[in-house]
Amino acid sequence: MAGQFEVTTEIERPIEEVFAFLADGENDPRFSPRVERIAKVTDGPVGVGTVYESTVKDAGVRTRREFRITEFDPPSRIRWTEISENLVRTEEGGYDLEKAGEGITRVRLFNALTGEGVGKLMAGTALNAARADAEDFGRRIKEAVEGGT
Template sequence: MAGQFEVTTEIDRPVEEVFAFLADGRNDPDFSPRVEEMAKVTDGPTGVGTVYRSTVKDAGVRTRREFRITEFEPPTRIRWTEISENLVTAEEGGYDLEAAGEGRTRVRLFNSLTGHGVGKMIAGVALNAARKDAEDFGRRIKQAVESARNRS
């Protein structure tokens, strides 16, 4: 196992609004530049069992990834696990949300990365890159959620 990275950020939007944005995985390309495409595979509203499929580009290499929602507790908790087979996978990831004052939300994002096969040799590099980008990732989430409201 490579390990975990995480980031906490505060967003100037109510917790229900932030949860709704993050619960729709199709918004991931708005804050994650490595995600080129994201599609919801299962029908119905997002909840436990929902699967999202993405195309991501890491270090110049494109991979297909599938994630299943494993916990879904509006408006405070989302968990997922990667169900695709890649050299490095997110064994568990999630968002924890809490109200942080009037109209503000504190969001904690984490991902636990694991290498498989020869991926064990590069999992540490992937984890270090994710940790290095964590604060910027948090800022991108904040910016995406805060600007999404203005699109309506």
């Protein structure tokens, strides 16, 4: 495993609103500029087993990604794993939410990245880029939730 990046941010919205926004993976392009397209490809409400398919662009390269939700515990916890085969992929990612005051939610996002094959050589670079962007990523999540709910 290459390693993990994470960021924590506080959002001025109730925890239930924040959870609903983040649980809908189709909101990802609103705060992640690398996500060009994303769609839920399984039927039914979002929960354990839900799969999202996306197209992302990293360092000028487009890849197709599929993620499966592995844990779904409203309003405090979401976990996912990447099920697509890519050179660098998310082994596990997630959101942890907690109340941080009246109408304020603290959100921790993390992604543990790993490389496959020659991707092991690229995973460290991808991880460093993600870590460098982490604070801005947290700010974009905050702005998207506060401005979009």
